Amino acid sequence: xxxxxxxxxxxxxxxxxxxxxxxxxxxxxxxxxxxxxxxxxxxxxxxxxxxxxxxxxxxxxxxxxxxxxxxxxxxxxxxxxxxxxxxxxxxxxxxxxxxxxxxxxxxxxx
Amino acid sequence: xxxxxxxxxxxxxxxxxxxxxxxxxxxxxxxxxxxxxxxxxxxxxxxxxxxxxxxxxxxxxxxxxxxxxxxxxxxxxxxxxxxxxxxxxxxxxxxxxxxxxxxxxxxxxxxxxxxxxxxxxxxxxxxxxxxxxxxxxxxxxxxxxxxxxxxxxxxxxxxxxxxxxxxxxxxxxxxxxxxxxxxxxxxxxxxxxxxxxxxxxxxxxxxxxxxxxxxxxxxxxxxxxxxxxxxxxxxxxxxxxxxxxxxxxxxxxxxxxxxxxxxxxxxxxxxxxxxxxxxxxxxxxxxxxxxxxxxxxxxxxxxxxxxxxxxxxxxxxxxxxxxxxxxxxxxxxxxxxxxxxxxxxxxxxxxxxxxxxxxxxxxxxxxxxxxxxxxxxxxxxxxxxxxxxxxxxxxxxxxxxxxxxxxxxxxxxxxxxxxxxxxxxxxxxxxxxxxxxxxxxxxxxxxxxxxxxxxxxxxxxxxxxxxxxxxxxxxxxxxxxxxxxxxxxxxxxxxxxxxxxxxxxxxxxxxxxxxxxxxxxxxxxxxxxxxxxxxxxxxxxxxxxxxxxxxxxxxxxxxxxxxxxxxxxxxxxxxxxxxxxxxxxxxxxxxxxxxxxxxxxxxxxxxxxxxxxxxxxxxxxxxxx
Numbered sequence: 124x125x126x127x128x129x130x131x132x133x134x135x136x137x138x139x140x141x142x143x144x145x146x147x148x149x150x151x152x153x154x155x156x157x158x159x160x161x162x163x164x165x166x167x168x169x170x171x172x173x174x175x176x177x178x179x180x181x182x183x184x185x186x187x188x189x190x191x192x193x194x195x196x197x198x199x200x201x202x203x204x205x206x207x208x209x210x211x212x213x214x215x216x217x218x219x220x221x222x223x224x225x226x227x228x229x230x231x232x233x
Numbered sequence: 234x235x236x237x238x239x240x241x242x243x244x245x246x247x248x249x250x251x252x253x254x255x256x257x258x259x260x261x262x263x264x265x266x267x268x269x270x271x272x273x274x275x276x277x278x279x280x281x282x283x284x285x286x287x288x289x290x291x292x293x294x295x296x297x298x299x300x301x302x303x304x305x306x307x308x309x310x311x312x313x314x315x316x317x318x319x320x321x322x323x324x325x326x327x328x329x330x331x332x333x334x335x336x337x338x339x340x341x342x343x344x345x346x347x348x349x350x351x352x353x354x355x356x357x358x359x360x361x362x363x364x365x366x367x368x369x370x371x372x373x374x375x376x377x378x379x380x381x382x383x384x385x386x387x388x389x390x391x392x393x394x395x396x397x398x399x400x401x402x403x404x405x406x407x408x409x410x411x412x413x414x415x416x417x418x419x420x421x422x423x424x425x426x427x428x429x430x431x432x433x434x435x436x437x438x439x440x441x442x443x444x445x446x447x448x449x450x451x452x453x454x455x456x457x458x459x460x461x462x463x464x465x466x467x468x469x470x471x472x473x474x475x476x477x478x479x480x481x482x483x484x485x486x487x488x489x490x491x492x493x494x495x496x497x498x499x500x501x502x503x504x505x506x507x508x509x510x511x512x513x514x515x516x517x518x519x520x521x522x523x524x525x526x527x528x529x530x531x532x533x534x535x536x537x538x539x540x541x542x543x544x545x546x547x548x549x550x551x552x553x554x555x556x557x558x559x560x561x562x563x564x565x566x567x568x569x570x571x572x573x574x575x576x577x578x579x580x581x582x583x584x585x586x587x588x589x590x591x592x593x594x595x596x597x598x599x600x601x602x603x604x605x606x607x608x609x610x611x612x613x614x615x616x617x618x619x620x621x622x623x624x625x626x627x628x629x630x631x632x633x634x635x636x637x638x639x640x641x642x643x644x645x646x647x648x649x650x651x652x653x654x655x656x657x658x659x660x661x662x663x664x665x666x667x668x669x670x671x672x673x674x675x676x677x678x679x680x681x682x683x684x685x686x687x688x689x690x691x692x693x694x695x696x697x698x699x700x701x702x703x704x705x706x707x708x709x710x711x712x713x714x715x716x717x718x719x720x721x722x723x724x725x726x727x728x729x730x731x732x733x734x735x736x737x738x739x740x741x742x743x744x745x746x747x748x749x750x751x752x753x754x755x756x757x758x759x760x761x762x763x764x765x766x767x768x769x770x771x772x773x774x775x776x777x778x779x780x781x782x783x784x785x786x787x788x789x790x791x792x793x794x795x796x797x798x799x800x801x802x803x804x805x806x807x808x809x810x811x812x813x814x815x816x817x818x819x820x821x822x823x824x825x826x827x828x829x830x831x832x833x834x835x836x837x838x839x840x841x842x843x844x845x846x847x848x849x850x851x852x853x854x855x856x857x858x
Contacts, residue, residue: 155842220309228835 129184131179141183147174161213161223172202234283236292242280242313243322244361247273253356257346260746267341270350273335274357278326283351284319291315291724293431308428313367317724320564320717321496323363324571328488329357331691335579336480338688339586349389349478356382360489368428369418372497376414379490380407387477388486390656398471406470410460417453423452432502442507451504451511454497455518458479462494464544464552465522469784471545477535479582482537486542487578488571495551495567499560503723506558515557516640522547527654531661532778534767535592536581539662541620544574546651550633552697553648558635558728562716565706568717569625572702573617576695580611583684583692584666586667588677594665595767596673603681606689608667610696615663617699619656621748622741628703634740635708635732655749658790660755665767668760 139173147170154167178197213223220227249591250273258266261522293313301307307701315323318599333353338742359378366372419427424446425433438445458464463471474486485491498505498515523546530542547570585592589602601608617624620631638645647669683689706717708738758766769775777783832845 152842154848156839156846158839225838228838232834233838 127187131185137181137185138179144178144181146175147171147177157165159224159226160184161216161225161228164225165209165213167207169202170197234287236284236287236314237294239287240282240292240294240312240365240495243277243284243326244312244358245359246276247354247361248314250515251351251358254347254351254354258351258708263346263365265351266335266347270354271330271337273354274326274329274333274458274653277322277361278330278359280325281319281322282429284314285323288314288316290318291624297664299370304421304754306426308370309370310369311371311429312365313431314365314726316703316721317496317499317564318458319692319849320568320721322361323414324492324568325357325360325489328571328575328695329360329484331694332480332484332488332575332579334479334485335582335688335691338685339480339582340478342479343551345389349386352382353480353484354386356386356485357491358584360493363493367430368426369430372430372500373414373418376457376493376497377411379485379493380404380411380461381484381491383407383474386481387479389475390780393476396476399470399476400481403470403474406467407460408685410467412459413453413460413668415457417450419611420446420450420453422458434501436756437503437507443510444507447504448508448510451501451508452514455515457544458494458552459518460494461489461497462548462552463522464471464494464518464548465525466838468522468526468545468548469781471540472541472781473504474534475541475621479537479578479585481576482541483578483582486541487574491544491570492551493550495555495563498555499564499725502558502560502727505555505560506726512556514554514556514557516644519549519552519554520548520555520644522546524553524647524654527651527714529778529781530658532775533658536584536594536597536666537578537592539594539658540574540577540581541657543577543655544654546655547574549612550648550651553637553644554633556634556805557633557640557644558731559632559730560631560725561721562632562636562706564725566629566719567706569617569629569699569702572695573614573626576610576614576692576699577618577802579688579692579695580607580614583688584611585609586688587681588673588686589680591673591677595764596677597666597671598762599667599671600671600681604667604683606683609694611663611667612691613696614699615659617703619659619748620650620652620744622745625699627744630710631708631737631744632706633742635737636730637716638736639730639732652744653747656751657755664756664759668756670762672762672764701816703730714818716741731814751855752837781827 125144131229151167151169154170158164158167164230176198179191179195183189184199199219215224216228251268253269284590291313292315293311295311297310299308299310306523334349336350336353340346345351359375359382360377362378363372363375364377366529371503384400384404387403388397390396422428425436426678427433427436459467471486475482477486505515526545526549528543530539533539533542547566551563551566551570554566556558584597584600584604584607586598587607588597591597613624619628620627623781634645634648637648667716671681706715706716721727779784
């Protein structure tokens, strides 16, 4: 009963979920590192978040344990808040620098 | 009334005055502040009078245990009133009250009036703590308290850098003495296992005279006395202390604080009797002090400086009396000296007030027309200090001379010369100030005025005391009743003296003759219109005296300048070479580390994310493999 894997994992193995979320996460990281456009970087961050969400949901389903899925709800709520703040920051960057190229924003240099 | 209640009143009312004026003084107007300040010592004086009439035996009680352990060594916050304390209480609260009242007039227009009165109250409180403290620690607390007030009041006009220097000098020289005092206290506690004065004095029966430890203790205590009571070699602060307002000079640097040392020796008289060696030192220090300062006073032109050196000289007399083991005589002179020296200072203050700040006697003269009352009281005080019979100074000085004679002819001769000096410089001051013709500018001359009644009233009271105060201790050829020494008998242990009646009569006759002839000479010389007679200082002794034996310069060369050089050397060499290096290297390390790591903060987000990723991967790698 306890380790009863749901039917769906017979069609699509759990490994695929793991691989997919890993690939998404790496795409997100590389995007943040290499891209200069702030909005693109922001989207990459969202990709990373959702990669993690996918990982949590699939794993939680695989183990028939609701903890991971509950966590995803929290993550989504926080992500929504983070998006609003992040976009506001991007708007302010644009207003101040007249560009959204991240290389122009280096005031935190030591 | 209950004696303990009276003691509470005496001790705490000046402190209350200080707290009220010190905290709230700026809120109400200065006349209320003045009234509160005067009430402090006045209540104390009234309570002292009441205490005197109800006095039967010494009272000692403890407020609380200050520190120490239950069964071994402990020190209480305790007070004691015996005959010696009572007499000093009369002097401190009585003269103190009069000087407070005088200050109302003298300092009334000063901006710092409330602060001044608060300091005076604090001084009275500290002085009371000093004379009422029943153990050496209490006494020391008061001793330091009066030192603090002296410092604050000498530098009262703190915008003048010279006055601040004088205040600092007084403070530092007192510290030198206090070091001796405090070592003496430690040694006393170590030797007697108690610091309670009655306990110490009652445990002396088994000790041999000139026991080395007793001698050491008494010498150390006497070093403290040298500082506070301005004895050689620590006396040079007192003349400089005249930078303070004149009531301060009268109260602190003439009548009360400087006699604290004399009081201390009298208080510990039982101990000093066991150390004849120390008594000899006291005697010779007193003689040297009396002689040197009296001779310096001969050539000073500043009215307050003359009186300051005169005070040092009189303190030397008191030390001579102590050295002869005639403690009650010393205390008697403390009392009469408080009367006439306070009067002299206050009279000088009245003159300075009337001349709008002029202190140089070569620019005075002929004031007896314009300031009749001041002239009268100043004359009384002058006659009292030079020992003219039957004023106060005559009896006390006569006693000291007799005691000195009893102890050795040479002491007597030195003291007699000092007395001649005293008469000379005081009469020079008196004739120079009040007789002859005015030698200052016309501008000042037209503005000379007599002081207001509030300043004159205390002068009259002090003049009466200076005139009759001596009758409290008449020599045995006049009266069997030497009131002071009989009163003090239970509290201080005098060694008996006896002087032949013939000697007394000769002494009196010589005194009178000498005084009359000195008066004649000084009158002829200094009742003049020529200011230059005050400035004659060519030739060997005169220039030496004018420059105070170059003592300040000698002290500068011997002590101050080497210390300054040490300080400069330390600042320029020691500090940069050693201290700075040790202290600075951790700071430099952090600074340089920061400089080195600064490039990491490139400001490029991609770079940060990359480092983050690499860091995370490293951590994961470390955890997993």
